[in-house]
Every structure is written in structure tokens, then in C-alpha cells.
Amino acid sequence: MAIGWFDFFREDGAPTWYGENRTPVVVDLKIAIILSIFVIPTLAFLIILPGIRRNRCVSTFTFLYSMAVGATLLVTIHHPCWHQGKVHIYSLYRKDSSARLDAVMGVSVGLHHVNITFTSSSSLDADAIDAVDYDRPANPPPLNLNYNERFEFSDVRSMERELELSMKKGLPYPILRVIEYLSVDRAGFVWGRQYRLAGYYASILLWVAFSCWLLQFLLLCIVPHQYAQMTVWVGAVILLADLVYAINTPNHLHIRFPGPRNEIAELDFHFSTCFYSTLIAGICSVVYGSILCFLQSNTSFVFTTFLSSELDEMCVARKTPRSTVDSPTHTVSSCGGCGRTTVMEMFAVASIRSQGSAASFQSTIS
Numbered sequence: 001m002a003i004g005w006f007d008f009f010r011e012d013g014a015p016t017w018y019g020e021n022r023t024p025v026v027v028d029l030k031i032a033i034i035l036s037i038f039v040i041p042t043l044a045f046l047i048i049l050p051g052i053r054r055n056r057c058v059s060t061f062t063f064l065y066s067m068a069v070g071a072t073l074l075v076t077i078h079h080p081c082w083h084q085g086k087v088h089i090y091s092l093y094r095k096d097s098s099a100r101l102d103a104v105m106g107v108s109v110g111l112h113h114v115n116i117t118f119t120s121s122s123s124l125d126a127d128a129i130d131a132v133d134y135d136r137p138a139n140p141p142p143l144n145l146n147y148n149e150r151f152e153f154s155d156v157r158s159m160e161r162e163l164e165l166s167m168k169k170g171l172p173y174p175i176l177r178v179i180e181y182l183s184v185d186r187a188g189f190v191w192g193r194q195y196r197l198a199g200y201y202a203s204i205l206l207w208v209a210f211s212c213w214l215l216q217f218l219l220l221c222i223v224p225h226q227y228a229q230m231t232v233w234v235g236a237v238i239l240l241a242d243l244v245y246a247i248n249t250p251n252h253l254h255i256r257f258p259g260p261r262n263e264i265a266e267l268d269f270h271f272s273t274c275f276y277s278t279l280i281a282g283i284c285s286v287v288y289g290s291i292l293c294f295l296q297s298n299t300s301f302v303f304t305t306f307l308s309s310e311l312d313e314m315c316v317a318r319k320t321p322r323s324t325v326d327s328p329t330h331t332v333s334s335c336g337g338c339g340r341t342t343v344m345e346m347f348a349v350a351s352i353r354s355q356g357s358a359a360s361f362q363s364t365i366s
Contacts, residue, residue, distance in 0.1 A: 030078055038071040052306050059305040065288065066217055069234065072281045073210045076274040077203060080110030080150070083195070083249055084272035087265045089257035092173045102260055103145065105174050105267060110274070111199035111206075112154055114182065116175050118147040149175060151182075153196050159183035174257060178267075181255055191250045198248035205241035206278070209234055224308045228292030235285025242279050246271070 045063055052059060076082075086106040093101050106117040149171065151162040163179045182192040216230040250269075259265035295301035 028079070031075055034074045034078065035071060037074075038067050042067050055305050058303070059307065062220065062305055063307070065284070066213070066220070069281050069285060070210070070213050070217075072277050073206055073213060073238070076278050077111060077206050077210075079274055080108045080113055080115045081273040082111060082199075082202075082245065082271070082275050083109040083269050085267045085269040087257065087267040088260060089174060089265050090260040091257050094170075095173055100258070101145070101172075103174070105178075105257065107178055107267065107269070108272065109195055109199075109269070111203045113150050113152045114195070116147070116149050116151070116178055118145060118149075118172055118175055120145040145172070147172065147175065151179060153182065153192060153199075156185070156193075156196075159192050177257075178255060181253070191253045194248055194250040198245045201248065202241045202245040205237055205244060209237040209241065212237060220305065221307045224303050224305065225296060227303060228289045228296060231285050231289030232293065233289075235282045235287075235289060238278050238282030238285065242275060242282065245275065 042064065045060075049056070049060060084107065086104065088103075089105050090100055090102050091105075093099055101120050103118055103120045106119075108115040108117075149166070151159065151166075153159050153162075159179065160183045163176070163183045166176055166179055181189075182195065184191075185193050212230060212234045216227060216234055219226045219230055249271075253269055255267040257265045257267065292303055296303060
């Protein structure tokens, strides 16, 4: 029998079958892409670090700190680890069966979605399987279950649609129970609505903080003496986002399951990695920016890095010696009385310097 071009892996004319390939989710690709955006510039900076000759310590700390804050903001917006809970249960696998599973139930709530994990840790209860009606074939659940399901709550009816779809897919009963708790929105059972509102407002504030972070990084390169003020603003917005999320998050959500020793196992929730990461980033930003503001306003400290442009040299406020204060020829460039020039004056001075350099070059040639 001749084998045609498209007969490989076919049997008796049936469609091609490559075998079952059940692989668990190991890495979140979106989070990996976001981290690569910050890891690649950081590695490039570490490679060129030995060649930096001026302001090495300040430049290294400032750059690594800025990359860490930016990565924290973007990762926490998309990662579902703001409110988390885990419990060891001994529950039914399906509603129409008396067979029970010894499993670990975990719920991770993010700003826009919730991840539910369900992992079996042992075999089925033999007595419960024997109690099944022998007139119909027993259909026990498979062993070594490893569920990791994501459900979106972007709008008001999204969790109800997710519950209906999950029932059609035949997900385990404990997962359906958690979705049912989050889909109810009446008679005081508003946990899903509270999570949706908390995630909505916190996400908006975190995007505002990320926009301020971009402006902060731009100021670091162009106008470094304004970097400290913007750092304080970034930290303040991040802390406001955490405060809004903590206020709107439900505090009395307890989901009960049968425990492994005939007791009641409660799934309690607590703040998790993303919340504390943004909290630390906000506090560090406020403290670091406040220290820089204090040093710039009360000492002769001038904040500069190797990324700073030379156009900012005329904008930095410096201490004036007392011997020159009373001198009639003493002049101080002003920017609203703060001892700094404006940005327009800075570019004007740079233009005059470039023209002078061009004229001296022409005279040298002639």
C-alpha cells in the first residue's frame, strides 16, 4: 500500500492523531514578557558598569531602583496575587457522586481576574466508591488532579457567565463553589462586586503611578534636580492605590469545605505578594525622594548621574558664599526666586555655547 503525502499518523483514513499532550501551566507568558522588558536593560547596564567613571554608586543605585519600581508596577497590575487563600479539603469531586478527594484548594485574586488551583494529594475514598450504585458503571475521577483555572471579573455579569461555562466544562465541585460565591451580587453577598471595584480603582491608580514613573525616568536624564519631587509623587500614588484596594476588599469572606478529619475547613483570605510589593515600593519611593529633596534644599548636594544631561548644569541650586553676597557684581540666575534657571533659559545657554564653539572652530581653521 502506497503512502501518500498526507497519510502520516493516519490509521484507516481517520484524522491524524498525535497522542494526548497534557502539560500543566508552568510560566505565565505575559508576566515573563513584562519582566524581560526590565531585565534586558538591567543586564545591559551591569555590562557597561565597569566602564562608568563618574557617579558610579549613585548611578547604579538610582538605575536599579528605578527598574525595580517600574517592574513592580507592571507585574502587580497583571499578576493575580493581591488577595490569596489556601486550604486543605476533603470534598466531593462532583455533585452527583459520593466519592471524595483529598486535595489542596487555592484562590489568588488579582485586579481583573481570579486564579483557582485544585490539586489532589491522595487517592479516592474506597468506602465512598463502594457506596456507588452498582447498576450503573462507576465513573470515579482521575487521580493526581492539577487544575489551574483563570476567571475574569471585568464587568458585572462576567462571573455569572464564568459559572455557567464552568458547569458546562464539568469542573470539580470545589471550584464551582468558589465561583458561585464570587458570582452572587444580592442580599448583602457582594464579595464579587467588592473585588471588582477594588481592582478597578487600584488598577487606575497604578497606571497613573506608572505614567509618573516614566516621567520620573525622563527627568533623571534631562532635569535631574526635579527627579526627587517626582519620586515622592510616584510613591504617594502607589500608597494611595494600596489604600484604596485595602478599603474596598472584602474582609469577611470565608468559604467552608469538609476537612480531612471530619472537621470544617475554612478558606480564609489575606493580602499577598502584589499588595506588599507595591506597599514596599511606595514607601521606598517616598523615603528616597524625601531624602533627596532634603539634601538638595539644605545642603550643597547636587544630584547627578551618568545619565544626566549637561544641559542641567545651569539649573542646579548651589550654596553662595557669604563673601560674594554683598558684592555688586554678584548675580544669581533665578527661577521664581529659587536660584535655578528655567528650562528655556537652559536651552538658550546651550545654544549660545554651541554657536560660540562653532565660531571658535571657524577662526581656528582660518
